[in-house]
Amino acid sequence: MIKSELVNRLADQYPHLYQRDVERVVNTILDEITEALGRGDRVELRGFGAFSAKIRPPRIGRNPRTGEAVAVAEKCVPFFKAGKDLRDRLNNEGS
């Protein structure tokens, strides 16, 4: 399922909303999550899962082709952990 299909499925449930508003809803939710992670906040959606960002310390990497050492700056990587309900549903229902 891609974003436009998600929007279509939601639009079917909300016939009184314009498709473009449903699209804005989806984008607002996704942007809000990304912005929160950028601020260093966590996003916890009970039953679904939690998004967080972890800081990776700076390290000396290597160019695998030339073997040359390159400095890799400190960076922040997003992380998601599925919630208990969703994990249980994945194993008790569906294909």
Next chain:
Amino acid sequence: MSNKTLTRADLSEAVYNEIGLSRVESSEIVEAVLDEVSTALVGGEEVKLSSFGTFSVRQKSGRIGRNPKTGEEVPITPRRVLSFRASHVMKDRINEAFKKLISK
């Protein structure tokens, strides 16, 4: 870093402010979005949200695990796990924000 935790309430507040739906409807539609994504995943679909990331379901085979405390062998049954890969757009946006935070 502010280190707060956002919840559904914050997402529906954002929808309420941005879209102008009622508060009740905003929180309902946030729930509907999470439901649609969950249902698709439970049905075995991959969910690709451009400029956000991809949720995919992977099948893990059974194996013998060990209780690290007691050393006792315990069987781990085959199961499905959910994985999320953030898109480059999301990673870049988070890193941009992170760089601004640490340069302050």
